[in-house]
Amino acid sequence: MHLIDPARHTRRAFLRRSGQLAMAGTALPFALNLATMGEAAAQAAPGDDYKALVCVFLYGGNDYANTVVTYDTDSYGKYSQIRGGNGDAGGGIAIARAQLLPTLLAPTQALPGGRQYALHPSMTALADLFHNEGKVAVQLNVGPLIAPITRAQYDSGNRKSWPVPPKLFSHNDQQSVWQSSSPEGSTVGWGGNIGDLVLSGNTGALFTCMSVSGNAVFLSGDQALQYQVGTGGAVRIYSVGTNTGNLFGSDTVKAAMQQLAQQSRGHTLEEEYSKVVRRAVKAEGQVTTAIQSDFPAGAFPANNGLASQLKMVARLIRGRASLGVKRQVFFVSMGGFDLHDSLIANQPGLMQRLSDAMAAFHRQMATLGLADQVTAFTASDFGRTLSYNSDGSDHGWGGHHFVVGGAVKGRAIYGTPPPVSIGNTAADADQWHVGQGRLLPTTSVDQYAATLARWFGVPDSQLDGILPNLKNFGCTANGIAYPRDIGFMG
Template sequence: MPQFSRRQFLVGTGVLSALGVAGASVITWDELQQRAVTTPLAAGSGILVVLTLYGGNDGISTVIPYADNAYHDARPELSYRPEEVLHLDDQLGFNPALKGLSGLWRDRTLAIVRGVGYPEPDHSHFRSMDIWQTASPDEPVQTGWIGRWLDATGDDPVRAVNIGPVLPQLALGAKHTAAALDPASAPLSDDLAAVLSGLAAADASDSPARARVCTGYQAEQTVRQTFSSLKSPGKTAANPLTAQLDLVAQCVKAGVPTRVYSVSLGGFDTHADERHTQEQLLGRLDEAVTAFLKDLSTHPRGRDVVLMAYSEFGRRVAANASQGTDHGTAGPVFLAGASVAGGFHGDEPSLTDLDNGDLKVTVDFRDVYHELLHRVLATDPTPVVGSGRRDLGLLSA
């Protein structure tokens, strides 16, 4: 008899369509109950927040090689003058929009991993993001790296939560998926809530297939019962990333038994008028991340949280004719949190020794994942990222 996942059951029976979301176990604000009280996350358990910057953030205009003449030559009008950047050392500086992250750098709670990418880069948004989210650069696979972690570590449906109604590829496993929490969703009607409760009730006469369906609905109930103590966000925040991270902070402080949260910010495909657009987006990133970490800094669980921010690729070194940049390869990955080993990690890619106009990768992204799985989630990374990977020293002892 075929095996069916919770997600397949819910989609196949139309429940998720009624909820307005496809492909995930769904949480809504008004359905939150007592899981954080009944089964709180154990003290000291690592919590990973994965922040995806969709569109291909320009790493060269984020961590700026202001002292390199090759940078100014490649971008005569797009480049930042040395006095405009927030100096990190005598060679590199932050985009002026990243004032908060600059403070984290000074506090040694921000790590910048330089030159991160994967072998034989692909300039397609879709294929490159698929590679980052599945951690499989050699061949396409259906499961994401967090999904495989879910498959390997149990069946609690709230171990990973995506903030938003659409699950990213990284959250899909063969047997389990992350839950989806949509702050904008409407509450369930009493009638639909009653139907879900009825479908979750076990019966001794159930066939094996019906028992699996029942298990799926029980998982759905568990998800909805987990977040009872959290408050509705009320009005939508002007910064969508701030709203997402505010929700994550509430969950962390409440003791919700979630180990991985996924959030996102889009719009980084800056083929034209890059300077203005990217500064606005980096400002949102800066505002949201620094407020999130400040909020958690005085909470007992704050030290358990590590945030990783990445994008599917960087941009080409030379500016284009529209004062933007085209799809590139390597870019920086940021890790932030009290347990992070602040500073630079990985080699800075050369701006002159290029691969057909692109930066050469100096750090394999799977090594970043390896350390997060090993050090934050306390799990064996091999089933997720394969053998031959290693920690990079991104987290302090």
């Protein structure tokens, strides 16, 4: 197999943005830098209908084994023993088997070998959506890969023949690798690359890539830059924005500041700075108009930070016509998943907030008649170890994830069920982990992303340009199929 080295990968032939006026950030909020984007000449995704992708990133590395929990008798017994439990009663960091029965998954097509899974007991909302509406898919053991690789090849240390993602098991680096295929310091993510391809189809190009969770490399493209909003709406520019109060108790002072910040200037750099301010002020007004009124009380769960972010995404999608967009990529996130300790105490609340928020978001999309046009999916730094350290788990590699939406081929579990094992030698018959139950992914992030991108409208001819390792897949290796399209999207 010919391997593509991402360090030498030539990205598609878009012009790099010539400058980002970093000095503007010293005087005005970072949001102003986002407005430096000019009109982009890029290929639009086919079709005139609206579509959106929503990345739900779980910062800290979610524990895969207690999220999608192995349930069949043989596998559960191994899981319980490895995690410090006492058979079906659980214990240690193993969830008792009886607790899993309400969220036991019954996929339309049974898994080979009699394997069964249940969701975390707190994830009743997603379990109901899985069964009753068939709008949830579970993707097993997905993570960053450069090319297919086995445990023995990994253990060989021969990285020229068997390359692996850079800086495995590092939080910051693996967050970046998941979002951009490169470690910390990367400036272009695959969500932004997708955004580049659809800019010309959006009259409001600035609103193609939008984050409700601060800066994320996932949304940065060659031309597409992320526009950041908060859970309350557009980020206001103090003393300059249209929706702020007066300055120092005086409307006159505010008017003078607005004129100074936005007036045309003869000096090239000063004029570019003024353009940035004018665009940002205009964008603030557009967003404020687009989000309109809030959703009714109870539409989204209260006291749930992720739900608040997804509610803002829903309001922006509802106002898509006002923003002038036909294709959008969004980013939201949760933190708190780095559970080396207190896994049993803290993960239930995280899982419930995730489940409730994603289910509520999907139902609001359905109410708006947009369920088939909006797809949300999870991602995380990495999975964690199957082994435990008395009260938690350590950094891993592959993990299990969710895809939710009307176009999802749901009530299904995709991918290869991983071993329930922590054997620490290459001779271990259950070789699809690299020690301590750190899963060696059998589905790559590039495959996961390509499946979503194809549904979004990215042509097959463009996929290799936005996902640098995808050329190494579309094959069967080591008895595992690695399709370019996993098949969970309709």
